[in-house]
Amino acid sequence: MTQSDVVVGVIGGSGLYEMDGLEDVREVSLATPFGAPSDAYITGTFAGVSMAFLPRHGRGHRISPSELNFRANIWGLKKLGATHIVSVSAVGSMREDIVPGEFVVIDQFFDRTRHRPDTFFSDGIVAHVLFADPVCPDLRLLMLEACREAGIKAHDGGTYLNMEGPQFSTRAESKIYRQWGVDVIGMTNLQEAKLAREAEMSYATLAMATDYDCWHEGHDDVTVEAVLEVAHRNVGNARAVVKAVVPKIAAGPPSRFANALEHAIMTSKEHISPEVRERLGLLIDKYLD
Numbered sequence: 001m002t003q004s005d006v007v008v009g010v011i012g013g014s015g016l017y018e019m020d021g022l023e024d025v026r027e028v029s030l031a032t033p034f035g036a037p038s039d040a041y042i043t044g045t046f047a048g049v050s051m052a053f054l055p056r057h058g059r060g061h062r063i064s065p066s067e068l069n070f071r072a073n074i075w076g077l078k079k080l081g082a083t084h085i086v087s088v089s090a091v092g093s094m095r096e097d098i099v100p101g102e103f104v105v106i107d108q109f110f111d112r113t114r115h116r117p118d119t120f121f122s123d124g125i126v127a128h129v130l131f132a133d134p135v136c137p138d139l140r141l142l143m144l145e146a147c148r149e150a151g152i153k154a155h156d157g158g159t160y161l162n163m164e165g166p167q168f169s170t171r172a173e174s175k176i177y178r179q180w181g182v183d184v185i186g187m188t189n190l191q192e193a194k195l196a197r198e199a200e201m202s203y204a205t206l207a208m209a210t211d212y213d214c215w216h217e218g219h220d221d222v223t224v225e226a227v228l229e230v231a232h233r234n235v236g237n238a239r240a241v242v243k244a245v246v247p248k249i250a251a252g253p254p255s256r257f258a259n260a261l262e263h264a265i266m267t268s269k270e271h272i273s274p275e276v277r278e279r280l281g282l283l284i285d286k287y288l289d
């Protein structure tokens with residue numbers, strides 16, 4: 001793969017609202033068939049590789065997890081040519097040995113959300129993509145390598161429980177999630193991973209542990225203040241990992257999910273209406289010509 005084929009999308013979570021070090025910076029506002037993304041994308045190049053950055057909750061942290069327009073956010077990255085998405089997120093640690101300030105390169109998700117649109121395929125078209133391994137294994141390895149190179153401790157693998165929020169968990173929930181074997185908890189990444197797969201992009205999460213939620217008797221219960229304090233202290237490390245991984249992505253294998261829809265679309269061509277084709281053309285035209 002040549003560097004010019006790759007565009008890396010970066011989604012910044014709580015505490016990461018901008019990337020530094022980009023060249024040829026532009027601000028790109030996009031409309032999508034699913035509405036408006038969280039904010040304008042900041043595009044540019046880093047080490048010669050094209051990048052598009054989006055602050056997940058918008059600049060100024062205006063959008064609650066349950067109100068995020070995940071479809072618009074991921075569609076916009078696809079429209080900008082993204083082949084890979086690196087997500088940076090603050091998470092609660094559900095394990096003693098995942099210490100606040102450390103990173104986890106997760107490999108699984110568990111869904112505890114209730115009311116979030118999380119597919120591009122509805123209203124006249126049906127598709128079922130594979131999702132047993134929701135995180136791209138190639139991108140995950142590159143991210144671990146990037147952490148090592150940047151000298152930043154990262155746990156290899158873990159299950160991210162995606163709760164609904166916006167309230168934090170009850171203590172009973174937190175303790176039960178630990179019994180389930182959950183490693184970290186957050187409110188945002190699963191829908192992004194599902195939509196990235198449907199849009200045939202690789203997706204991986206750099207999860208920054210910021211707190212012990214509310215299960216740990218030796219630590220205070222999570223608060224926004226505590227999350228932001230740890231996130232601000234470690235945002236430099238998150239940026240360092242992103243900067244280290246971007247050139248690796250460009251030099252690495254093409255996304256293994258570039259044809260994820262090939263055997264996933266159930267609806268026969270003659271039953272796909274012009275309206276659906278118009279709406280989803282960016283994703284499905286290549287299978288309909």
Ligand SMILES: CSC[C@H]1O[C@H](OP(=O)(O)O)[C@H](O)[C@@H]1O
Binds near residue numbers: 014056065
């Ligand atoms: C500020 S604490 C809760 C908030 O932080 C995480 O956001 P993100 O995943 O965007 O880093 C969590 O999911 C909640 O949205």
Ligand SMILES: Nc1ncnc2[nH]cnc12
Binds near residue numbers: 092168185212213214
């Ligand atoms: N304890 C927690 N629960 C949910 N989301 C979080 N983000 C950071 N810490 C969190």
